[in-house]
Amino acid sequence: MATVSSFGAAGEVTGSMHLADINGLRVLIDCGLFQGEGEARNHDPFPFDPRSVDVLILTHAHLDHIGRVPLLYKHGFSGTLITTPATYAIAREMLADSANVLQAEARARRQKEGTASEPLYDADDVARVLRMPNRLLPYHVAEQLMAGVRVTLYRAGHILGSAMVELTFQESAQTKRLVFSGDIGRPQRTLIPGTEALRDADAVFVEATYGDRENPPLEQAVADLESALRETTDRGGIALTPAFALSRTQELIYLLSLMEARGTLEVPVYVDTPLGIRLTALYPRFDNELKPEVNTHFATREAPFRFPGLQLLQTPDESMALNRLDEPAIIIAGAGMCEGGRIGHHFRFHAGNPDNSVVFVGYQVPGTRGRRIVDGEPVVPFHGADVHFRARIIAINGLSAHGDAAEITRWIGGFDRLGQIHLIHGEPDALAAMRRRLREELGHRAHIVVPKEHIHV
Numbered sequence: 001m002a003t004v005s006s007f008g009a010a011g012e013v014t015g016s017m018h019l020a021d022i023n024g025l026r027v028l029i030d031c032g033l034f035q036g037e038g039e040a041r042n043h044d045p046f047p048f049d050p051r052s053v054d055v056l057i058l059t060h061a062h063l064d065h066i067g068r069v070p071l072l073y074k075h076g077f078s079g080t081l082i083t084t085p086a087t088y089a090i091a092r093e094m095l096a097d098s099a100n101v102l103q104a105e106a107r108a109r110r111q112k113e114g115t116a117s118e119p120l121y122d123a124d125d126v127a128r129v130l131r132m133p134n135r136l137l138p139y140h141v142a143e144q145l146m147a148g149v150r151v152t153l154y155r156a157g158h159i160l161g162s163a164m165v166e167l168t169f170q171e172s173a174q175t176k177r178l179v180f181s182g183d184i185g186r187p188q189r190t191l192i193p194g195t196e197a198l199r200d201a202d203a204v205f206v207e208a209t210y211g212d213r214e215n216p217p218l219e220q221a222v223a224d225l226e227s228a229l230r231e232t233t234d235r236g237g238i239a240l241t242p243a244f245a246l247s248r249t250q251e252l253i254y255l256l257s258l259m260e261a262r263g264t265l266e267v268p269v270y271v272d273t274p275l276g277i278r279l280t281a282l283y284p285r286f287d288n289e290l291k292p293e294v295n296t297h298f299a300t301r302e303a304p305f306r307f308p309g310l311q312l313l314q315t316p317d318e319s320m321a322l323n324r325l326d327e328p329a330i331i332i333a334g335a336g337m338c339e340g341g342r343i344g345h346h347f348r349f350h351a352g353n354p355d356n357s358v359v360f361v362g363y364q365v366p367g368t369r370g371r372r373i374v375d376g377e378p379v380v381p382f383h384g385a386d387v388h389f390r391a392r393i394i395a396i397n398g399l400s401a402h403g404d405a406a407e408i409t410r411w412i413g414g415f416d417r418l419g420q421i422h423l424i425h426g427e428p429d430a431l432a433a434m435r436r437r438l439r440e441e442l443g444h445r446a447h448i449v450v451p452k453e454h455i456h457v
Helices: 034-043 069-074 085-113 123-132 218-234 248-262 274-280 283-289 290-297 318-324 345-349 369-374 403-414 428-442
Strands: 001-010 017-022 025-029 056-058 080-083 134-136 141-145 149-155 163-171 174-180 201-206 238-242 269-272 311-312 327-334 356-360 379-382 385-388 392-396 417-424 452-457
Touching: 001 174, 001 201, 017 080, 017 163, 017 327, 025 141, 069 085, 069 123, 080 085, 085 123, 085 134, 085 283, 085 385, 134 283, 201 385, 201 403, 218 238, 218 248, 218 327, 238 345, 248 269, 248 290, 248 311, 248 327, 269 318, 290 345, 318 345, 345 379, 345 385, 356 369, 369 379, 403 428, 417 428
Parallel strands: 025 056, 056 080, 080 134, 174 201, 201 417, 238 327, 238 356, 269 311, 269 327, 356 392
Antiparallel strands: 001 017, 001 452, 017 025, 141 149, 149 163, 163 174, 379 385
16 A cells, blocks of 8 residues: 655645655655745755655656755755656756755845854755766656556656656555656647646546636737737837746747747847756757757757847846846846746836836746736835836736646546546645536546645555
């Protein structure tokens, strides 16, 4: 028998961490940061002994799934890390950047409060993670964890390298299958293939971030984005686009590259996220994971993810030069939820102009500055100053990397044999709506996981 305990992303959307005990083997699925209103919990002790964990499997490299990995090692984990090659390469950059951010925040607290303040982890802790044993698994390759227990990764369609996890184990001479969806993507994505169908599971732990809504098709979302950008620049404005350094920045560069190739992009594009630029440089290394049409498009260009008019800004001076910008342009800057990064500086200088727009292209977690702006708060503080938002606020939902309620339902409906369904990674209303939809449309009973609950499979 297997027992699964969820210590994050249970009744919420961040802090993913699920511990599976299988025939004496302890397997941790993800070890993410809590973000938004729950971030203070990152300092709490782990609810289990990290030294007791044998294997850590990472579904993908977003910080709400990997952000506490260095802390896990810091507190004694010495097992094997398993993930896809792309996720490992991306995680190196993400964790290094996270350590820098945490150290900067600790310094700021010390200066402000005059008391000792240590970061969750630092660059040395990240380096220690990268020295530990790892197994980088391609999709569909079964890896034995111990006698009778195997792991196989499948394409999640969420971001580059993202995976669903299938754990198979023996019980009473029968093979049982335990599936963790990770973050499920969409059937149609801009850069990568969509979510794979799975057919057989005794239990599935499935995310339901968008369990209470349906997003427009990708084609409509792309059209809405192009319309928002063109309307802004046609009236002489600047489109301020907060974007996650990972995945969303690369998707925007690709979509703008398509506009440039069609002759419908006539303004400069500034990408002002050093981390996003470093991550973009990784994508050509994993072109086997990109959609064929993406590779075909970039094959006609001198360099992937580059086009005339695109300017990649690395230094603070280059970024600050945009403060004086007074011509139509598109600025893509981190962070995606406006909790840090360079987007706050651009808001201070440009969000007060009603000719400009703030174009959100990603989900905004409750409690974040991005969510407050989307919800219509007219004044939001950034870098010690109140920013008055007179720019137009536009939210483009269909570019989300998360499957919506209909897409999750179709994925679950694709199983030929399915036992237990456990809903994770969603706000309470979304989880309840997803459970209701599965019952009404598929006749399936689903369980909403609560924190620290022990579920027997």
